[in-house]
Amino acid sequence: MLVLAIGVVSIGAGWVSGTTRLVALSVMLVSVVVLVWTAFMGGLETRRALAPYGLLKPGILWLSLFFLAPLWSMFQMSLSSKQSRFDFFPDFTWEWSNYSTALTDFAPQFTRSFVYAAVATVLTLLIGYPLAYVIAFRGGKYRTILLGLVAVPFFTSYLIRTLAWQNLLADSGPVVSLLNTLRLDAPLEWLNIMDNGRLMNTPAAVIGGLTYNFLPFMILPLYVSLEKIDVRLVDAAMDLYTTASGAFRRVVLPLSLPGVFAGSLLVFIPAAGDFVNAQFLGSPSTTMVGNSIQNQFLRELNYPLASAMSFVLMAVITCSVLVYAKFMGTDDLV
Amino acid sequence: MDTGDSVVQLDKVRKQYGSFVAVHEADFSIGRGEFFAMLGPSGCGKTTTLKMIAGFEEPTSGRILLEGEDVSDVPPHKRNVNTVFQQYALFPHMSVFDNIAFGPRSKKLNDTEVTRRVQEMLDVVRLGDFASRRPAQLSGGQQQRVALARALVNYPSALLLDEPLAALDLKLREAMQIELKRIQREVGITFVFVTHDQGEALTMSDRIAVMSEGRVEQVGAPFDIYSRPESLFVAGFIGSANLLPGTIASSDGGSTRVDLAGGAQVVVSAGNSADNVSLSVGTQVTVMIRPEQLSLGAAAGLSIDVTDTVFQGATLRLVGRMVNGTEVSAVLPVDPQRVTPAPGDSVTLSWHQSAPYLLDGWPDNAGSTTTNVDSIEAAL
Numbered sequence: 001m002l003v004l005a006i007g008v009v010s011i012g013a014g015w016v017s018g019t020t021r022l023v024a025l026s027v028m029l030v031s032v033v034v035l036v037w038t039a040f041m042g043g044l045e046t047r048r049a050l051a052p053y054g055l056l057k058p059g060i061l062w063l064s065l066f067f068l069a070p071l072w073s074m075f076q077m078s079l080s081s082k083q084s085r086f087d088f089f090p091d092f093t094w095e096w097s098n099y100s101t102a103l104t105d106f107a108p109q110f111t112r113s114f115v116y117a118a119v120a121t122v123l124t125l126l127i128g129y130p131l132a133y134v135i136a137f138r139g140g141k142y143r144t145i146l147l148g149l150v151a152v153p154f155f156t157s158y159l160i161r162t163l164a165w166q167n168l169l170a171d172s173g174p175v176v177s178l179l180n181t182l183r184l185d186a187p188l189e190w191l192n193i194m195d196n197g198r199l200m201n202t203p204a205a206v207i208g209g210l211t212y213n214f215l216p217f218m219i220l221p222l223y224v225s226l227e228k229i230d231v232r233l234v235d236a237a238m239d240l241y242t243t244a245s246g247a248f249r250r251v252v253l254p255l256s257l258p259g260v261f262a263g264s265l266l267v268f269i270p271a272a273g274d275f276v277n278a279q280f281l282g283s284p285s286t287t288m289v290g291n292s293i294q295n296q297f298l299r300e301l302n303y304p305l306a307s308a309m310s311f312v313l314m315a316v317i318t319c320s321v322l323v324y325a326k327f328m329g330t331d332d333l334v
Numbered sequence: 335m336d337t338g339d340s341v342v343q344l345d346k347v348r349k350q351y352g353s354f355v356a357v358h359e360a361d362f363s364i365g366r367g368e369f370f371a372m373l374g375p376s377g378c379g380k381t382t383t384l385k386m387i388a389g390f391e392e393p394t395s396g397r398i399l400l401e402g403e404d405v406s407d408v409p410p411h412k413r414n415v416n417t418v419f420q421q422y423a424l425f426p427h428m429s430v431f432d433n434i435a436f437g438p439r440s441k442k443l444n445d446t447e448v449t450r451r452v453q454e455m456l457d458v459v460r461l462g463d464f465a466s467r468r469p470a471q472l473s474g475g476q477q478q479r480v481a482l483a484r485a486l487v488n489y490p491s492a493l494l495l496d497e498p499l500a501a502l503d504l505k506l507r508e509a510m511q512i513e514l515k516r517i518q519r520e521v522g523i524t525f526v527f528v529t530h531d532q533g534e535a536l537t538m539s540d541r542i543a544v545m546s547e548g549r550v551e552q553v554g555a556p557f558d559i560y561s562r563p564e565s566l567f568v569a570g571f572i573g574s575a576n577l578l579p580g581t582i583a584s585s586d587g588g589s590t591r592v593d594l595a596g597g598a599q600v601v602v603s604a605g606n607s608a609d610n611v612s613l614s615v616g617t618q619v620t621v622m623i624r625p626e627q628l629s630l631g632a633a634a635g636l637s638i639d640v641t642d643t644v645f646q647g648a649t650l651r652l653v654g655r656m657v658n659g660t661e662v663s664a665v666l667p668v669d670p671q672r673v674t675p676a677p678g679d680s681v682t683l684s685w686h687q688s689a690p691y692l693l694d695g696w697p698d699n700a701g702s703t704t705t706n707v708d709s710i711e712a713a714l
Contacts (some may be wrong), residue, residue, distance in 0.1 A: 166530070233425060236423040
């Protein structure tokens with residue numbers, strides 16, 4: 001299996017060529033033949049032992065071809081250098097300066113991305129937790145319908161929904177006029193949510209868009225973990241002299257932490273790499289790293305720099321997730 | 335029972351959901367240190383009554399008194415009673431120690447006191463070595479004891495147990511019955527115990543309240559409930575009985591003669607009847623004779639055609655039919671010197687004169703309560 005995966009990756013990534021490619025292909029062929037032969041000659045025990053690997057095969061092949069191979073070629077690209085603007089096949093030259101450029105020139109975008117994503121994650125948690133709680137514990141026979149309603153936005157394209165927010169938040173749009181009528185514009189200006197009477201093109205609009213778009217990804221895992229909690233545990237806690245809020249704090253909340261963890265990851269990771277909300281609801285002063293990567297790839301045609309930025313983004317997300325997992329200590333939960 | 339020292343008192347407690355009456359005017363009191371059972375088939379209102387004592391349900395009318403104080407509208411966390419829940423409801427994210435410490439910590443006791451109490455309870459339920467385990471790592475019987483300890487650690491006025499043994503298998507259940515009795519004696523706290531298992535109620539309780547369809551049918555000691563049931567329901571539900579419908583033929587103040595529907599006549603001694611039976615001639619009554627009170631022999635008695643014999647070790651269960659088809663069962667001692675009856679034989683069953691007992695009205699299902707599948711199912 002390993003041989004097959006390495007073979008697929010190396011050929012897919014254009015890592016090997018000419019005779020080496022032929023050798024690689026024949027090694028892969030031999031390994032398949034050996035595998036099939038042992039499966040048939042080895043009898044029931046061997047076949048049973050090999051079955052899990054057989055079941056893994058489609059997944060491993062798929063991921064090797066469409067995940068590992070592109071990842072490898074992107075890694076190579078991030079260490080290449082371009083000879084001219086229209087050099088589409090830059091040479092691999094261990095060009096580490098791509099990484100330092102990514103970190104120095106795009107530091108504001110990186111910071112913004114993580115701050116926006118973090119704020120959006122907290123907001124989705126604050127909005128989503130009570131909602132998931134009510135559906136799980138008070139939903140009764142309407143549970144399925146309510147849960148369906150949470151997923152309803154998915155029936156419309158992500159892009160269309162974000163564009164719709166453009167209209168809603170526009171300078172003469174319904175939200176701004178309502179806020180003006182309610183005389184909420186002054187306090188919102190003071191809170192830096194509105195800017196010179198505008199909602200559009202502010203950080204608040206971008207964060208709002210992120211929060212709106214990723215809210216279902218917070219609600220669904222929260223619901224799953226809350227729904228599993230036996231309501232009699234709350235009765236038991238109340239029986240043992242706690243108030244309703246004490247029962248929530250000591251029993252329901254700790255038992256729902258796996259949902260909080262899963263939901264936070266599902267919101268934070270895509271939000272940190274998102275470029276749609278910043279593009280449609282923001283301004284040049286609110287661009288996120290996703291926009292910069294897109295810009296480098298499609299407009300500047302600077303594939304090496306864009307790849308390096310993608311790797312930095314990936315690394316930071318992975319590290320922050322690991323730290324988060326460490327502090328949440330989810331393996332301690334049942 | 336002296337109500338002066340009652341821990342829990344129900345004063346005409348009624349619970350109604352819409353038009354459905356779950357509990358009709360329950361009115362009894364439970365004494366200090368008593369092991370009290372509420373027994374009845376599912377849907378009889380026993381769990382609702384327990385929940386009202388715990389505070390999870392509010393009575394529609396009537397009062398609940400705890401240690402003489404009206405607690406009818408006091409929330410559960412302010413009542414000094416604790417519940418052992420049916421599936422234990424242990425907190426899965428906490429260790430055994432933290433589970434047991436939950437109540438004392440809610441009461442804001444200091445750490446040394448919490449630790450002392452938890453240790454004490456761990457010793458009472460013999461789980462000292464398991465303090466750091468999670469509930470999921472314990473067996474059913476161990477979880478059950480953690481649930482007990484978690485409730486008892488608060489020194490409640492009364493401990494409420496909702497079918498606490500239902501989730502255990504037979505052998506363990508029998509062992510836990512003895513264990514529960516031991517713990518109750520050791521801590522001296524009033525136990526109020528809900529069960530649908532009459533055997534469990536008879537072996538464990540000091541007193542039993544038998545409930546059916548929201549009504550408390552009878553409250554009494556196990557022996558009294560078994561030997562002097564107040565209603566047909568109690569007679570059929572507790573132990574097994576032969577319920578033989580008939581009408582009173584004559585009554586001379588000393589004994590009463592009853593003509594059975596099957597043609598035979600039974601003489602019932604004075605005083606051997608439920609309080610509500612009127613002894614006037616022509617009254618429809620039911621004669622109850624327990625299977626173990628029947629014996630083979632004498633000429634006078636009940637003639638039956640044997641349909642089945644079941645060897646049970648020390649005893650032999652004999653099932654047969656009277657002339658009119660009513661099924662009768664008898665439990666006889668096994669005697670190797672005598673020939674045991676076989677299916678098809680005709681035998682005469684007799685009894686000691688003090689055995690027959692009179693109940694008011696006719697039963698829905700005449701005859702033996704242990705062989706009638708319908709009536710057993712209805713009771714479950």
